[in-house]
Amino acid sequence: MTDRTDHPKLSRRATLRAALATATATTGVLAAAASAHGRADDPHPPGPTHRRPRTGALNVQSAVRTLTVGDVRLTYVVDAAMELDPAGFLPAVPADHWREHPGDLTPSGRIAASAGGLLVERGRRRLLIDVGLGGNVLDPSLGIARGGALLRTLRALKVPERSIDTVAFTHLHTDHTGIGFLRDDHQATRPAFPRADYLVADREWGPFWRREVTVGAPSWDEFMVPLSRVVHRFDDGDEIWPGVRALITPGHSPGHTTYVISATGGRRILVFGDAFHTPAQITRPDWPSGPDTDVDVVLQARRTLLASLTAPRTLAFAFHFGDQAFGRVVRDATGTARWHPVPARALLPHPVRLT
Numbered sequence: 001m002t003d004r005t006d007h008p009k010l011s012r013r014a015t016l017r018a019a020l021a022t023a024t025a026t027t028g029v030l031a032a033a034a035s036a037h038g039r040a041d042d043p044h045p046p047g048p049t050h051r052r053p054r055t056g057a058l059n060v061q062s063a064v065r066t067l068t069v070g071d072v073r074l075t076y077v078v079d080a081a082m083e084l085d086p087a088g089f090l091p092a093v094p095a096d097h098w099r100e101h102p103g104d105l106t107p108s109g110r111i112a113a114s115a116g117g118l119l120v121e122r123g124r125r126r127l128l129i130d131v132g133l134g135g136n137v138l139d140p141s142l143g144i145a146r147g148g149a150l151l152r153t154l155r156a157l158k159v160p161e162r163s164i165d166t167v168a169f170t171h172l173h174t175d176h177t178g179i180g181f182l183r184d185d186h187q188a189t190r191p192a193f194p195r196a197d198y199l200v201a202d203r204e205w206g207p208f209w210r211r212e213v214t215v216g217a218p219s220w221d222e223f224m225v226p227l228s229r230v231v232h233r234f235d236d237g238d239e240i241w242p243g244v245r246a247l248i249t250p251g252h253s254p255g256h257t258t259y260v261i262s263a264t265g266g267r268r269i270l271v272f273g274d275a276f277h278t279p280a281q282i283t284r285p286d287w288p289s290g291p292d293t294d295v296d297v298v299l300q301a302r303r304t305l306l307a308s309l310t311a312p313r314t315l316a317f318a319f320h321f322g323d324q325a326f327g328r329v330v331r332d333a334t335g336t337a338r339w340h341p342v343p344a345r346a347l348l349p350h351p352v353r354l355t
Helices: 095-100 149-157 202-209 220-231 277-284 297-307
Strands: 064-069 070-084 115-122 127-130 143-146 166-168 180-183 189-191 195-200 231-234 237-243 244-248 257-262 268-269 314-317 325-330 337-341 345-349
Touching: 070 149, 115 149, 149 166, 166 237, 180 220, 189 220, 195 202, 195 220, 202 220, 231 257, 268 297, 277 297, 277 337, 297 314, 297 325
Parallel strands: 127 166, 166 195, 195 231, 268 314
Antiparallel strands: 064 070, 064 345, 070 115, 070 143, 115 127, 180 189, 237 244, 244 257, 257 268, 314 325, 325 337
């Protein structure tokens, strides 16, 4: 990894506390069920009702779910609810596909696509991959969205912002960068995670900083300029955090990055960002997404990813797969790749209502 600033890296003991979290009714965050395993050292031990892990539905917004793989704990810290318009966001997907799979769509006929950050915990350290939509607005031609719950969700989980030591971005689109920076009482911009290194691929940073990318780009003054003061850039294959390596999978954006998380027992988890927006694209990787900046390149990246995703002992995390964020890719008897969600403990219900 190539550091461009002297911003120090911090490793501190996070104060891990238990239990049921309660938030305001306006955010929709309610006290929820048990943690993933209920070990004595678990930061979210079981509440009064110990529910078994389960998988959610594809056509609803994601719950705040957690999954432990070996020595790594993963938690989807949900920030936003999004419903994507099938024709506007995925124009390459034939209308017949949705008619044949009505259960893939919400009652309004859209694609449920939550946004947020993936909290990765190993030992005493905490990495957050992406930071949700925040107050950003989705182009109406693409769908509807409402965000801004990321920090409230973290607090409900008893995870202080100051305990995050690293923030890494899969890419710099607005629904992945929303809570990167905040305004203080004097209207000065400050990092939302004050003790964290902020990391982005060099191949992603350059085109956005030169303003060569306009589709999905975050605010210049609210995000790009403050990020320029603290950013650390890395290259393909760099270890950006203990046991986490960057795999550049471009096409959706110039330096779009998949993070490969290694866990004990030879297991690994691929966090593939927006290389896929719906499980249908895993089965049909030739169906690009509307916001992809280079279709030919993203299709090549998908071929690379599918080879890795179908390898043994490999799981994956998807930001926008409804309430099926954790899963694995399995090839059937015909060789067709399919998304199989895996059970993950629901700690909290989805924190945002669109209406």
